[in-house]
Amino acid sequence: MQLQLALDLVNIPEAISLIKEVEQHIDVVEIGTPVVINEGLRAVKEVKEAFPDLTVLADLKIMDAAGYEVMKASEAGADIITILGAAEDESIKGAVEEAKKQGRKILVDMIAVKDLEGRAKELDAFGVDYICVHTGYDLQAVGQNSFEDLMTIKKVVKNSKTAIAGGIKLETLPEVIKAQPDLVIVGGGITSQDNKKAAAEKMQQMIQQG
Numbered sequence: 001m002q003l004q005l006a007l008d009l010v011n012i013p014e015a016i017s018l019i020k021e022v023e024q025h026i027d028v029v030e031i032g033t034p035v036v037i038n039e040g041l042r043a044v045k046e047v048k049e050a051f052p053d054l055t056v057l058a059d060l061k062i063m064d065a066a067g068y069e070v071m072k073a074s075e076a077g078a079d080i081i082t083i084l085g086a087a088e089d090e091s092i093k094g095a096v097e098e099a100k101k102q103g104r105k106i107l108v109d110m111i112a113v114k115d116l117e118g119r120a121k122e123l124d125a126f127g128v129d130y131i132c133v134h135t136g137y138d139l140q141a142v143g144q145n146s147f148e149d150l151m152t153i154k155k156v157v158k159n160s161k162t163a164i165a166g167g168i169k170l171e172t173l174p175e176v177i178k179a180q181p182d183l184v185i186v187g188g189g190i191t192s193q194d195n196k197k198a199a200a201e202k203m204q205q206m207i208q209q210g
């Protein structure tokens with residue numbers, strides 16, 4: 001199980017200084033969708049240049065023109081690129097093909113997918129690297145989470161790794177760990193803490209203890 005820090009509400013200098021605080025305690029750093037919207041793929045490039053040994057995920061949430069967008073994110077230095085599970089099969093296949101060509105990985109974000117079980121089976125067969133259940137900010141605001149969704153996909157996914165994102169905090173981490181995803185994605189659960197390093201360190205310990 002690995003820990004991914006999601007950076008959503010920062011600019012590039014803030015992202016770099018935050019990563020410096022916690023880099024020993026995370027496996028992957030996510031350049032979040034709002035950061036990419038505000039700063040472009042430059043954010044991915046500058047973070048990868050500053051932390052060449054850290055795995056960098058570009059949360060592009062691709063919906064179309066997948067091969068092209070995966071190529072551009074790869075050129076910027078992203079190791080993992082996200083596409084939406086709701087995208088067309090052709091887009092998913094295009095993303096996987098381009099990622100293979102570039103030596104990168106694809107994480108599929110299942111946000112807003114209704115038939116999680118059916119779509120997870122299809123995505124698994126397309127050869128995506130990760131399938132991620134995700135409760136976005138707008139559903140977190142009405143009290144939802146993805147813990148049951150993780151169990152649902154874990155039952156059917158055979159080859160891809162599984163991941164979970166959306167409002168995970170120190171208090172809810174034990175429930176997530178029980179379901180044994182391959183990747184745990186945490187944003188505000190670390191970035192909103194006064195002591196971000198301590199929060200990341202504690203989460204890392206809990207995850208390593210499994």
Ligand SMILES: O=C([C@H](O)CO)[C@H](O)[C@H](O)COP(=O)(O)O
Pocket residue numbers: 006007008030032033034059135136137165166167168185186187188189
């Ligand atoms: O993907 C995300 C969201 O859609 C905003 O782009 C977040 O990175 C993801 O939800 C993790 O952040 P937290 O919910 O704050 O843990």
